[in-house]
Amino acid sequence: MALSKVSAAGLETELNPMQEGDDMPSADEPQPLCWLCRKKPATHTHTQKNFSERVCATCLDRLQVQHDYEHAWLHFLELEDEERYDEVLAGIGAFLEANRHRDHDLWLVRSITRDRSLILFEAGRYAEADEACDAWGRFPFDNVTDRWFHGSAKAQIVQELGNPREALAIFEEAFSHQDPRYAASIPYYLHWLVDFSDAVGQPVDEKWRSVAVAGAADFAVEMPVRGSLGESMLALAEMTQEMPSKAQREWEANHGGGAGKDEP
Amino acid sequence: MTVRALQACAEEGAGRLRRQAYEIGFKVELTDDRVQAVAPKGPRLDDAGLERCMMHALRTMGDAESLRDRTEVISYGGRLPARGVLANVTVLPELVKLAEVVVAGPGGVTIVVVVVVVVIAAVVLSEDEPKEEVAEAIKRWPKKVLEKCQPLFDQCLDNLSQPDWNREVFGGKKDCRGCFAECKREGGQWPYRRCPPPGWKPN
Numbered sequence: 001m002a003l004s005k006v007s008a009a010g011l012e013t014e015l016n017p018m019q020e021g022d023d024m025p026s027a028d029e030p031q032p033l034c035w036l037c038r039k040k041p042a043t044h045t046h047t048q049k050n051f052s053e054r055v056c057a058t059c060l061d062r063l064q065v066q067h068d069y070e071h072a073w074l075h076f077l078e079l080e081d082e083e084r085y086d087e088v089l090a091g092i093g094a095f096l097e098a099n100r101h102r103d104h105d106l107w108l109v110r111s112i113t114r115d116r117s118l119i120l121f122e123a124g125r126y127a128e129a130d131e132a133c134d135a136w137g138r139f140p141f142d143n144v145t146d147r148w149f150h151g152s153a154k155a156q157i158v159q160e161l162g163n164p165r166e167a168l169a170i171f172e173e174a175f176s177h178q179d180p181r182y183a184a185s186i187p188y189y190l191h192w193l194v195d196f197s198d199a200v201g202q203p204v205d206e207k208w209r210s211v212a213v214a215g216a217a218d219f220a221v222e223m224p225v226r227g228s229l230g231e232s233m234l235a236l237a238e239m240t241q242e243m244p245s246k247a248q249r250e251w252e253a254n255h256g257g258g259a260g261k262d263e264p
Numbered sequence: 265m266t267v268r269a270l271q272a273c274a275e276e277g278a279g280r281l282r283r284q285a286y287e288i289g290f291k292v293e294l295t296d297d298r299v300q301a302v303a304p305k306g307p308r309l310d311d312a313g314l315e316r317c318m319m320h321a322l323r324t325m326g327d328a329e330s331l332r333d334r335t336e337v338i339s340y341g342g343r344l345p346a347r348g349v350l351a352n353v354t355v356l357p358e359l360v361k362l363a364e365v366v367v368a369g370p371g372g373v374t375i376v377v378v379v380v381v382v383v384i385a386a387v388v389l390s391e392d393e394p395k396e397e398v399a400e401a402i403k404r405w406p407k408k409v410l411e412k413c414q415p416l417f418d419q420c421l422d423n424l425s426q427p428d429w430n431r432e433v434f435g436g437k438k439d440c441r442g443c444f445a446e447c448k449r450e451g452g453q454w455p456y457r458r459c460p461p462p463g464w465k466p467n
Binding site: 035036048051053063066067069070071073074077081111114115118124142143145146149152153156181182184185188191194195198199230231234241245247248250251252255 | 282303308312417420424436437440457458
């Protein structure tokens with residue numbers, strides 16, 4: 001039987017039908033681990049459009065919260081487009097309060113803190129955006145791209161507050177955290193180096209060349225040669241936009257020609 | 265005159281830009297036919313000087329007579345690229361004129377300038393403009409960024425799980441809202457690595 005609930009945003013969502021007893025394997029079968037946390041036994045089924053995943057009860061709740069919050073944004077985006085920022089802020093705040101007890105791994109509070117900062121920035125309320133951005137930065141980052149995202153957002157705020165030199169330093173610090181597993185994402189963020197360097201009237205520091213080269217290597221291309229490092233970086237970003245990353249190529253090689261299915 | 269001033273900015277400063285095409289929005293607040301404030305909105309140019317030049321052009325357009333001339337802030341072609349007017353200027357009963365101007369710089373650089381004039385007081389009313397049309401016009405701005413990001417956000421919501429090849433690094437779930445926010449900040453460039461659309465297979 002499907003359960004329904006009304007989220008804080010007033011959107012009705014449907015909880016996945018799950019009957020614990022039905023999902024339980026027999027006593028002598030090994031219990032598979034939860035697909036998400038890979039720690040607890042997978043006792044429930046998380047159903048999406050065309051597929052399902054076996055998860056533990058806690059992760060099922062966590063996934064449902066994410067689903068609800070992501071879909072609530074369909075409503076919040078309309079308000080945001082109309083510049084009704086206070087209503088969006090109130091809406092996400094209400095969503096958090098209504099679902100805090102389900103926020104098992106702090107995904108929700110972290111996402112909402114991030115979104116508060118982004119909304120306040122869009123509203124031109126830079127001092128408040130700065131505070132929210134700092135709060136966002138106090139949560140652990142899932143990976144280096146999250147850190148780059150945060151660093152670029154923080155730097156953008158600081159730039160608007162009239163400190164372009166500090167903005168560049170902030171982004172450079174964030175971008176100095178590198179992880180070869182995320183090299184394919186490097187080109188997407190390179191323009192921030194160019195933009196923040198430009199804002200202080202200086203070229204991109206040569207120390208970033210090796211990072212850009214690592215990004216190029218993930219796509220098995222050479223760094224484009226242009227008049228300056230910044231221009232080469234922008235050319236690389238454009239060139240690699242639609243190219244398969246190393247991870248995709250390897251998957252293709254190991255799994256018979258496809259890029260991998262979207263469903264587990 | 266304002267279009268010419270914007271065009272002059274482009275001719276002077278577009279050589280410093282790195283890309284071939286840009287879209288930039290400005291919100292112009294007007295009281296009593298005078299510009300009170302000009303603020304950039306949404307994606308930005310990567311040359312602060314050119315941006316300042318355009319803001320100055322908009323800041324000085326606020327003479328009462330010029331804003332009463334509904335053709336003033338838009339281009340009907342002529343010296344400007346053939347794309348010309350992309351949206352007609354409309355007058356809200358209370359608040360807004362909306363225009364989208366294309367200016368061109370050396371080397372074929374094209375800049376789409378979206379101007380929203382928020383008239384706080386003393387607006388020239390136009391009785392023959394239906395409100396619905398105006399409301400639609402507002403929704404269109406900044407339409408290009410949203411047109412690029414929104415469909416990918418919708419797709420992302422329908423396919424929250426990461427594809428197999430991306431799970432190793434980005435975990436099991438896509439962060440659709442975060443990716444949408446990045447797309448907007450990047451002027452419509454979706455972060456495909458973090459949130460690949462279903463079946464996405466680059467060349």
